[in-house]
Amino acid sequence: MxxxxxxxxxxxxxxxxxxxxxxxxxxxxxxxxxxxxxxVPIREEDERDGYTPDSMTAKERHVLSLLHRILARVLPADANDVDGDAEYQLERAKVLEAGFTQEYWTEYAGIAPELSKRDAKFVMDVLDMFRMIDYSVAELQKTDQFDEELVNALRFRGFDHNDPLESKMANYVEFLVGDGRWEERADFLNGPERGNSHHPMIDTYSRMLAEYRRIREEQARRPAKGRVHRRLRDEDLLALRAARIHPDNR
Known part of the structure; x- marks a missing residue:
């Protein structure tokens, strides 16, 4: 030994x-x-404990306990929704007052980890990029240069629901669309895939965004020519399609 x-x-x-x-x-x-x-644990750690604090201050416990007792008084007699009934609320109050830390997880059961500002901005940048791509493709389709393969390659494919971060990004897209922003994605979110790409997309979108920023910087240096100045040119769309593919696989 x-x-x-x-x-x-x-x-x-x-x-x-x-x-x-x-x-x-x-x-x-x-x-x-x-x-x-x-x-050496006897029982496996409960996954629901992952976002639960090990302790709360007496003030935090007191405030939460009072809220539970208030809910117990105002809930209808036949309440049976996510807030439970009066008996449930009083039980939660007693847990907090007694300081049973192992039971605190119920206070945080509906609280998800944050989506950072950086990741939220990334999602909005992706949506902005695809809004411009869609507009430019729509203009391209009015000409004889329509390329079905190019259009398909530049479709917004959502985020991977099986990846923790991308799943949260997908939820944020759904929130933004429901809030009246980037409403053009509503049909995609309501379609058969429900906004699920089924494979990770962050790396792909990151490469496309890097190329998109380069294109926008170049646009800013060109003389403005009405709406044509804003539209992505054919070579820009081709560059974005190429950016989708990892350099090692080109």
């Missing part, structure tokens, strides 16, 4: 010796049991 050496001050050593004697075991056995208790 491996041996670990731990250096202790005299006071801690004496306290360990005293407690070990009280338990009727050696100091080694006493310390071994303490370590085993600390690092």
């Amino acid at each position: 491996p041996t670990i050496t731990v250096r202790l001050d005299d006071e801690t050593r004496d306290a360990l010796q005293s407690q070990a004697e009280g338990e009727g075991v050696t100091v080694s056995d006493f310390v071994r049991d303490l370590i085993r208790t600390a690092v």
Whole structure:
């Protein structure tokens, strides 16, 4: 059996010796049991604990408890929705007042991890880019240069619902569309795929955005010629299609 050496001050050593004697075991056995208790779980960690704090201040507990007691008074007698009924609310209040930390998870069950500002801006940049792509493709379709393969390659494909970050990005797209922004994506979100790309898209969109920014910078340097100045040129659309493919696979 491996041996670990731990250096202790005299006071801690004496306290360990005293407690070990009280338990009727050696100091080694006493310390071994303490370590085993600390690092070897009996039950698997509950995933729902991941976003739950280990502790709350007395003020936080008091405020939440009062809110639960208020809800218990105002809920209809036949309440049966996400807020539960009066009995449920009083139970939650008692948990907080008693300080049963293992039960705090119910207070945070509906609170998801944040989508960072950077990631939220990325989503909006992607939606802006595809809005311009769609406009430019629509203009291209009015000419004899319509290319079905190009149009298909430049479709917005949503985000991967199986990836934690991309799933949250997909939820943000749904929120933005429902809030009246980028409404042109409503049909896609309501379609058979429900906005699910079924494979990761962040890397692909990142390469496209890098190319799109280069194109927009070049546009800004060109003399304005009405609406044509805003539209992406054929070569711009081809460059964006090429950016979809990783350089190692081109």
